[in-house]
Amino acid sequence: MPKRAHRAAVLARRRELTASQVVSLSLALQRRFLELPEYRSAREVVLYAPIQGEVGTAEVAAAALSAGKKLLYPAVVGDDLKFCRVTALTELKPGRFGILEPDGPGCDPAGADLVVVPGVAFDMEGRRIGYGKGYYDRSLHRLEGSGKLVAFCYDFQLLQEIVGEPHDVTMDLIVTESRVVRVNKHIREGEQQ
Template sequence: MPKHHLRRAMLEQRRRLSDPERALLGLHAQKMCLELPAFVAAGVIALYAPVHNEVETSLLLTTALAAGKRVLFPVVAEKGLEFRRVSTPAALCPGKFGIKEPTAECDLYQPNDIEFFLVPGVAFDLSCRRVGYGKGYYDKALHELEGQGRMAGFCYDFQVVEAIPAAPHDVQMDMVITDRRVISFPGQFT
């Protein structure tokens, strides 16, 4: 299935989730993430602020902050994504595209500083390939982290398909975390 058809179908399926379904599935996915040794061990993590019925990350944020982790969120900047540290959920304000992001006063970090990176997507496959919204923000920002065992796609289980056609610019995740399972790219996570 071409990416644009897959993107449209997955966004529609996600849109149809009721609030209780979204909350329950999101809670299951966050609990799966919290149990991962890679998440537990990481001192610097990157999350995202969900939009369009993406999997919620608020439990991960509060748990990480309580554990003393440095938590980063992406900011859509002129040259692409930047990653800034938040010390409280109140540090997130609506930014470009209406997505909550840290303010300019928050400390700036480089992608290489991130030890565990949770990446949203519209669809993922069993080889941990990702389809995003089509703007390429994450692909451009994350190529240097590819294959280092730091990037985890985060989605509902229905967003995982058998295979996605990959282009050279597409960044492959090291794992995909859903509300039902963790799919690891061979050799990346244990």
């Protein structure tokens, strides 16, 4: 199935979620993520501000800030993303697309231990379908295979296979409300040690 068809089908399914389902599923997913050794050992984490029924991140943000971890969020600047440190969620304000964003000096996301990425759909090999603007693809391509890129998605957003394109950024780890998929060989080897 072409990306456009996958995108339309998954977004339609996501729109069917009630507000209470979004909260419940997001909470289950975030709690699963907070138990991962990758999160526990992380000193710096990049999160996103959810829109339109995306998996929530507030629980992770609160836990990270409470644990003294550095927390970054993206902001749209031109055709790219700038990642800025925040010390409280109240620092986030509506940005270019109405998405909550920080406003401050940019930080290199390569310095983060984990970069949590939203998306419309993902597959078992870590391929991602976003909204089609390419912001995350352009900003994070150089981090592919580093073990840092984490997808948050509902179970129904995790597809068996997506036809990827060379510019698409690939995830290392996928977290849903019911499971964790370790895609990247680097992470799998680290887990076995």
